[in-house]
Amino acid sequence: MSTPRFLDLPPAVRRTTVRTPRGPFAVLEALPVGEPERQPALLVPGFTGSKEDFLGVLQTLTGAGRRVLALDMRGQHDSPRCDEPSRYLLPELGADLIEIIESMGPESVHLVGHSFGGLVTREAVLAEPTLIASYTLMSSGPAAITGPSAEKAAALRDALTGELTMEQIWNIKLGPDARAAGWAEEIIDFLYRRNLGNCPTGLAAMADELLTAPDKTADLAKVADDTDLPLMVLYGEDDDAWLPEIQAAMSARLDASRVVIPGAAHSPAWEAPETTAHALTDFWNAAERR
Known part of the structure; x- marks a missing residue:
């Protein structure tokens, strides 16, 4: 039996497109055996991420x-x-999510936003909370990112708004970083293709949003209280983007469930997929029993 490759999809998963009035969006769709019996879920990636970040879960x-x-x-x-x-x-990307959620059917959905995706999903929750069955902030924060991660985002933005192409940015910085991290060649090849597939205008604009996002924790807490929306804050014990203590404080302000994933850093769905998937499932099932 051959060893599965990184982009070999599990039997239940397929690549497809969701079409909305705001345009088409590429997704990985995972379906259970038989008819779905529970409310669906939508997983939204981070700044330089993609749908493949969730392959493990x-x-x-x-x-x-x-x-x-x-x-x-x-x-x-x-x-x-x-x-x-x-x-x-952020409001525009949130409006995209609302259209995608509405295209998924009549049921409300469990919404998960990873990193920058947390800031985007928050916009959708604040705008249309009745579409949301539960909301999980995964490795995200209350406001603009700071520290070394902010420096990296600013450097990428400045390179994109300068005269460097995506290919040059890969060759100068991103590619060497991926090899220094010890990634397998098939993953490096995917990261290269994803880097060139990302829209430079979009990355630069999203970097600005990531670096300037206001704190809307109080707004989210009020909406959740008014609508009885279940909230969860989930992050790796070694997160190096929004630090664990920042996310813990946000969880307290939201009166949200809090799950810390052992052995994970900023990407729990990648670094500890089974633990992360079970935490999400437990939270979603509990939300549906309320």
């Missing part, structure tokens, strides 16, 4: 009997790009 998440979509946002990887920077502002 999709099969497990379908085990409870629900349909799960992992998304490429506008301009990310396989989703069509737009060269108008304003289409990548």
